[in-house]
Amino acid sequence: xxxxxxxxxxxxxxxxxxxxxxxxxxxxxxxxxxxxxxxxxxxxxxxxxxxxxxxxxxxxxxxxxxxxxxxxxxxxxxxxxxxxxxxxxxxxxxxxxxxxxxxxxxxxxxxxxxxxxxxxxxxxxxxxxxxxxxxxxxxxxxxxxxxxxxxxxxxxxxxxxxxxxxxxxxxxxxxxxxxxxxxxxxxxxxxxxxxxxxxxxxxxxxxxxxxxxxxxxxxxxxxxxxxxxxxxxxxxxxxxxxxxxxxxxxxxxxxxxxxxxxxxxxxxxxxxxxxxxxxxxxxxxxxxxxxxxxxxxxxxxxxxxxxxxxxxxxxxxxxxxxxxxxxxxxxxxxxxxxxxxxxxxxxxxxxxxxxxxxxxxxxxxxxxxxxxxxxxxxxxxxxxxxxxxxxxxxxxxxxxxxxxxxxxxxxxxxxxxxxxxxxxxxxxxxxxxxxxxxxxxxxxxxxxxxxxxxxxxxxxxxxxxxxxxxxxxxxxxxxxxxxxxxxxxxxxxxxxxxxxxxxxxxxxxxxxxxxxxxxxxxxxxxxxxxxxxxxxxxxxxxxxxxxxxxxx
Amino acid sequence: xxxxxxxxxxxxxxxxxxxxxxxxxxxxxxxxxxxxxxxxxxxxxxxxxxxxxxxxxxxxxxxxxxxxxxxxxxxxxxxxxxxxxxxxxxxxxxxxxxxxxxxxxxxxxxxxxxxxxxxxxxxxxxxxxxxxxxxxxxxxxxxxxxxxxxxxxxxxxxxxxxxxxxxx
Numbered sequence: 119x120x121x122x123x124x125x126x127x128x129x130x131x132x133x134x135x136x137x138x139x140x141x142x143x144x145x146x147x148x149x150x151x152x153x154x155x156x157x158x159x160x161x162x163x164x165x166x167x168x169x170x171x172x173x174x175x176x177x178x179x180x181x182x183x184x185x186x187x188x189x190x191x192x193x194x195x196x197x198x199x200x201x202x203x204x205x206x207x208x209x210x211x212x213x214x215x216x217x218x219x220x221x222x223x224x225x226x227x228x229x230x231x232x233x234x235x236x237x238x239x240x241x242x243x244x245x246x247x248x249x250x251x252x253x254x255x256x257x258x259x260x261x262x263x264x265x266x267x268x269x270x271x272x273x274x275x276x277x278x279x280x281x282x283x284x285x286x287x288x289x290x291x292x293x294x295x296x297x298x299x300x301x302x303x304x305x306x307x308x309x310x311x312x313x314x315x316x317x318x319x320x321x322x323x324x325x326x327x328x329x330x331x332x333x334x335x336x337x338x339x340x341x342x343x344x345x346x347x348x349x350x351x352x353x354x355x356x357x358x359x360x361x362x363x364x365x366x367x368x369x370x371x372x373x374x375x376x377x378x379x380x381x382x383x384x385x386x387x388x389x390x391x392x393x394x395x396x397x398x399x400x401x402x403x404x405x406x407x408x409x410x411x412x413x414x415x416x417x418x419x420x421x422x423x424x425x426x427x428x429x430x431x432x433x434x435x436x437x438x439x440x441x442x443x444x445x446x447x448x449x450x451x452x453x454x455x456x457x458x459x460x461x462x463x464x465x466x467x468x469x470x471x472x473x474x475x476x477x478x479x480x481x482x483x484x485x486x487x488x489x490x491x492x493x494x495x496x497x498x499x500x501x502x503x504x505x506x507x508x509x510x511x512x513x514x515x516x517x518x519x520x521x522x523x524x525x526x527x528x529x530x531x532x533x534x535x536x537x538x539x540x541x542x543x544x545x546x547x548x549x550x551x552x553x554x555x556x557x558x559x560x561x562x563x564x565x566x567x568x569x570x571x572x573x574x575x576x577x578x579x580x581x582x583x584x585x586x587x588x589x590x591x592x593x594x595x596x597x598x599x600x601x602x603x604x605x606x607x608x609x610x611x612x613x614x615x616x617x618x619x620x621x622x623x624x625x626x627x628x629x630x631x632x633x634x635x636x637x638x639x640x641x642x643x644x645x646x647x648x649x650x651x652x653x654x655x656x657x658x659x660x661x662x663x664x665x666x667x668x669x670x
Numbered sequence: 671x672x673x674x675x676x677x678x679x680x681x682x683x684x685x686x687x688x689x690x691x692x693x694x695x696x697x698x699x700x701x702x703x704x705x706x707x708x709x710x711x712x713x714x715x716x717x718x719x720x721x722x723x724x725x726x727x728x729x730x731x732x733x734x735x736x737x738x739x740x741x742x743x744x745x746x747x748x749x750x751x752x753x754x755x756x757x758x759x760x761x762x763x764x765x766x767x768x769x770x771x772x773x774x775x776x777x778x779x780x781x782x783x784x785x786x787x788x789x790x791x792x793x794x795x796x797x798x799x800x801x802x803x804x805x806x807x808x809x810x811x812x813x814x815x816x817x818x819x820x821x822x823x824x825x826x827x828x829x830x831x832x833x834x835x836x837x838x
Contacts, residue, residue: 128821133819269823273792275793276826357764361761406834
């Protein structure tokens with residue numbers, strides 16, 4: 119993991135002092151609400167339905183056991199004992215007190231964490247694939263690049279008052295678990311024919327009210343030019359992005375209005391001024407950052423373990439867990455383990471302080487003290503020995519963290535929704551729970567197979583509903599909560615936006631609707647097609663016919 | 671009391687008369703001030719007549735007005751001012767960078783309009799050299815704000831070499 123040096127530490131201390139003073143002035147009435155608003159937002163602080171909400175960055179999803187224990191401490195000491203992992207590799211505290219926020223930031227700084235730019239109209243926390251560095255299918259480890267982007271974007275003076283928020287994702291794996299194509303900038307790490315590393319650059323992707331898949335503006339940007347090129351994109355956006363209408367202010371609207379070719383030409387012209395200048399990345403800086411993400415000292419092991427095989431044969435639940443939550447690792451004898459935070463009845467992505475400490479202990483014991491946070495709101499232990507899996511499983515089982523649903527229906531993405539969020543039109547968590555209860559049967563979910571179901575409580579789309587195979591959006595109809603369903607969305611390399619199936623549904627209808635959609639899929643699928651494959655083959659009509667069919 | 675400060679936080683005497691956005695040539699001729707800050711539209715429309723008055727000019731830009739059209743005039747203009755209709759309109763940060771980095775302007779760039787304490791540090795880093803503070807901003811607060819951070823990551827106008835080329 120990246121470790122701070124004196125410069126990083128000093129900046130964080132300066133920031134805390136600055137925010138402490140801003141908070142003091144606000145509470146003393148010296149700073150108007152409208153002036154304090156963007157300042158607190160750029161420190162991750164929202165004012166929510168019931169209390170402020172503090173969003174803490176987990177840069178590109180990398181988290182140490184020490185940091186997780188600190189988050190547990192904050193949850194217990196400053197909050198109500200739990201916190202929520204969001205879809206952007208952040209963690210949210212729902213009940214902090216404003217006067218205590220500077221103290222929370224000081225506590226976070228002790229473990230090299232912060233809430234900088236986790237909200238507001240600025241460059242947000244850069245996200246990446248949770249399997250970076252350990253996936254057997256990797257082009258290049260994205261983490262050093264994410265750290266380089268983190269530093270470039272942190273307190274960037276020119277881009278602190280953009281037309282709207284700005285999100286960057288980096289992906290170095292073949293599968294793309296980072297939803298790269300629905301970010302303001304998506305960066306795929308690629309190699310050219312001579313083996314040099316560079317980036318395929320996409321712009322203008324995003325969800326929200328106007329969902330768009332990003333478009334390529336550069337097929338191969340040599341890595342040395344990454345920051346000057348990002349500067350050029352942002353400079354065009356900062357000057358030309360719309361500021362007259364909040365809903366048209368994202369870069370996707372600018373790219374759409376100009377056309378991608380015109381936008382690309384503007385960026386190229388802007389870039390000529392800084393290309394090859396002092397912002398050109400150096401081999402030294404890349405090596406410095408790369409050195410923080412070297413492999414741990416792996417033992418020499420084999421991909422076979424008698425005790426594991428025996429348990430697989432005797433313990434069906436362990437078998438299920440292995441099948442769903444355990445993935446291949448690039449190192450022989452090691453595995454990647456996902457902790458699915460989607461136990462039925464628990465709010466997706468929520469973890470209480472005791473569970474956090476428990477997971478931190480497991481990370482120390484089994485995974486070199488490191489974890490990852492995923493955009494699907496799960497946790498990952500990246501480096502677990504195959505032979506440790508039975509013991510790890512037993513431990514997780516005791517804390518109800520061995521839910522074997524990774525990648526299945528229960529593994530839903532859900533925003534906090536109307537129970538917490540003041541923007542929401544409708545509740546999300548009770549919908550997730552009702553669907554989980556209806557399908558709370560591993561064999562059934564296994565039979566359905568890989569599927570994503572994403573729920574957002576409003577069209578800001580924090581729950582990524584447009585890119586769920588099944589998407590659910592909370593809408594307000596004359597003061598009542600209704601749910602619109604989309605089908606066919608996907609956030610992987612074949613990214614697609616879902617299509618609306620038809621008129622929206624009442625809350626209590628939702629489990630039946632999902633059931634009917636799945637009935638069509640199960641009846642029509644060929645061979646081992648996933649839901650999305652069947653959908654792409656047969657289209658939306660068969661689903662519409664069945665879901666809206668009148669009862670005889 | 672309007673307060674104009676430089677990047678060190680020192681109070682500076684403001685000898686310039688700033689004319690409003692709809693000002694005409696007559697306003698300039700009728701004013702007794704020798705130093706006149708005119709809106710960019712007036713400058714572009716009446717450059718020759720303005721220069722014929724023998725006065726010294728600065729030009730101010732609203733946040734939606736590009737700085738490119740005065741590229742050829744930079745040597746004539748000791749002062750350029752960039753307006754913030756609201757502090758949340760960040761376009762002028764990029765414009766200051768463009769003036770310094772691309773157009774190589776070396777005169778004074780002044781922040782005018784909704785210029786508040788908490789934006790001063792970033793403004794300074796983008797190449798602004800003076801700040802026409804809003805009435806509500808206390809001088810000593812502004813002076814403190816100019817020192818909010820001791821070190822920064824990025825290559826900027828103020829420090830053209832990024833931290834990664836300076837790291838010990």
